Amino acid sequence: MKCPYCGYIESRVTDSRDQGGSIHRRRRCEHCHQRFSTVEHVVLPELMVVKRDGRREPFKREKIETGLRRACQKRPIPVGELEAIEDDIENELYKLGKAEIETRIIGEMLMERLRKLDDIAYLRFASVYRSYPDIQAMRQELDQLIQGAPNGKKATTAPAEE
Numbered sequence: 001m002k003c004p005y006c007g008y009i010e011s012r013v014t015d016s017r018d019q020g021g022s023i024h025r026r027r028r029c030e031h032c033h034q035r036f037s038t039v040e041h042v043v044l045p046e047l048m049v050v051k052r053d054g055r056r057e058p059f060k061r062e063k064i065e066t067g068l069r070r071a072c073q074k075r076p077i078p079v080g081e082l083e084a085i086e087d088d089i090e091n092e093l094y095k096l097g098k099a100e101i102e103t104r105i106i107g108e109m110l111m112e113r114l115r116k117l118d119d120i121a122y123l124r125f126a127s128v129y130r131s132y133p134d135i136q137a138m139r140q141e142l143d144q145l146i147q148g149a150p151n152g153k154k155a156t157t158a159p160a161e162e
């Protein structure tokens with residue numbers, strides 16, 4: 001990094017602070033001895049999302065956030081939980097190391113986590129995302145949810161009469 005005062009290329013780092021997402025360094029030019037700061041950021045490779053119609057767009061974490069918030073509206077879910085899911089999915093996506101990811105895969109990742117978090121939020125998301133062809137298909141999903149409900153949630157749901 002060139003000194004902004006004299007353009008000399010060598011500088012000495014006098015202080016370095018890691019602030020999580022970035023590292024701030026204080027530098028001193030070895031030629032004119034002026035001080036200046038630099039900030040270092042992690043740059044993630046660009047990840048493209050392939051939509052159902054084949055169009056591509058850059059991955060945006062905010063889209064996951066919007067989907068999650070919509071599904072979880074008025075549900076008793078602490079805000080931190082949603083952020084944790086966003087972090088989790090983002091990490092997992094980048095760990096795949098692919099340049100392109102289908103929206104379907106992101107949708108499945110979201111549903112998997114919502115299913116563990118909150119049944120109603122899961123169903124809301126799934127009903128939009130899977131766009132069930134008919135009420136029967138939705139009923140099947142509901143039945144599976146009720147049968148597979150963990151932590152005795154089943155007991156709080158009235159059993160369906162057959």
Ligand SMILES: [Zn+2]
Pocket residue numbers: 003004005006007008029030031032033034
């Ligand atoms: Zn200088």
